[in-house]
Amino acid sequence: MGGVEPISGTDPHPVTGQAFPSPVPPGTGWPGDPATADTPVARTPAQVARLARSAQSTAELDAMVTVCRACPRLVDWRESVATTGRRASFADQPYWGRPAAGFGPAGAPVLVVGLAPAANGANRTGRMFTGDRSGDWIYAALHRGGYATQAASDHAGDGLELQGIRIVSAVRCAPPQNKPTTPEKATCAPWLHRELELAVPTLRSILALGSIGWDATLRTVREMGWAVPRPKPKFGHGAIAEIVTPDGRTVRLVGSYHVSQQNTFTGKLTEAMLDQVIATL
Numbered sequence: 001m002g003g004v005e006p007i008s009g010t011d012p013h014p015v016t017g018q019a020f021p022s023p024v025p026p027g028t029g030w031p032g033d034p035a036t037a038d039t040p041v042a043r044t045p046a047q048v049a050r051l052a053r054s055a056q057s058t059a060e061l062d063a064m065v066t067v068c069r070a071c072p073r074l075v076d077w078r079e080s081v082a083t084t085g086r087r088a089s090f091a092d093q094p095y096w097g098r099p100a101a102g103f104g105p106a107g108a109p110v111l112v113v114g115l116a117p118a119a120n121g122a123n124r125t126g127r128m129f130t131g132d133r134s135g136d137w138i139y140a141a142l143h144r145g146g147y148a149t150q151a152a153s154d155h156a157g158d159g160l161e162l163q164g165i166r167i168v169s170a171v172r173c174a175p176p177q178n179k180p181t182t183p184e185k186a187t188c189a190p191w192l193h194r195e196l197e198l199a200v201p202t203l204r205s206i207l208a209l210g211s212i213g214w215d216a217t218l219r220t221v222r223e224m225g226w227a228v229p230r231p232k233p234k235f236g237h238g239a240i241a242e243i244v245t246p247d248g249r250t251v252r253l254v255g256s257y258h259v260s261q262q263n264t265f266t267g268k269l270t271e272a273m274l275d276q277v278i279a280t281l
């Protein structure tokens with residue numbers, strides 16, 4: 001088994017009706033699960049770095065990400081939310097309880113870099129930004145912008161597809177209080193690094209959601225030897241930085257306030273503001 005120890009008891013998937021334990025064992029039929037029971041599991045920061053480097057494709061990377069167990073605090077948290085800590089309104093649903101893979105086609109010209117999955121969002125549904133208010137915002141905007149086949153994103157298996165865009169996050173496990181520690185961010189960084197390496201040949205622009213996505217992207221591309229303007233470009237809503245790959249191609253990094261409820265409820269981020277940045281990608 002790929003490293004996830006399911007807790008006894010199963011619940012039906014809201015779309016397919018298939019019964020799953022929580023967390024979901026890899027390769028057991030969850031819609032969109034990229035892993036199998038044989039997918040190699042990273043249990044230490046060094047193993048994350050080695051396995052990320054070894055991924056020959058985005059599909060392989062996705063599979064390894066979703067079985068990663070390298071951050072003990074985050075593994076405990078994501079699995080405890082998935083079992084004893086479910087939100088009451090989802091108590092009868094299975095919880096994915098694993099890291100979230102990137103969502104969207106490999107080779108997409110646009111990459112979205114978010115912060116981390118939400119405990120009752122992607123940690124429940126197994127798909128980036130799916131099943132929470134932040135997801136309602138981002139997918140509705142991507143639908144308006146022509147990148148998503150539907151505006152709603154409730155569950156993996158609901159038919160949503162992305163076109164020309166792929167969504168990833170700086171940290172792939174749901175953190176307590178949405179706050180990963182600095183060592184956890186560092187441990188997870190090689191997954192993003194490899195994601196970017198695999199994306200480079202077709203990449204046109206990157207949308208960073210929030211300053212953590214912005215900083216993680218700049219740190220990663222610097223490590224990869226890209227030319228980044230100095231002083232370091234400052235994050236802001238609508239900020240644009242031109243970053244240059246080692247073979248001289250310019251990629252546009254665009255900043256957006258994060259689609260968190262903290263920003264969308266307060267009006268700090270409006271639909272029009274989000275549409276504006278998406279139009280620049």
Ligand code: SF4
Pocket residue numbers: 048065068069070071074075099171172173184187188189
């Ligand atoms: S945060 Fe990243 S490195 Fe840490 S366990 Fe999750 S996927 Fe692995």
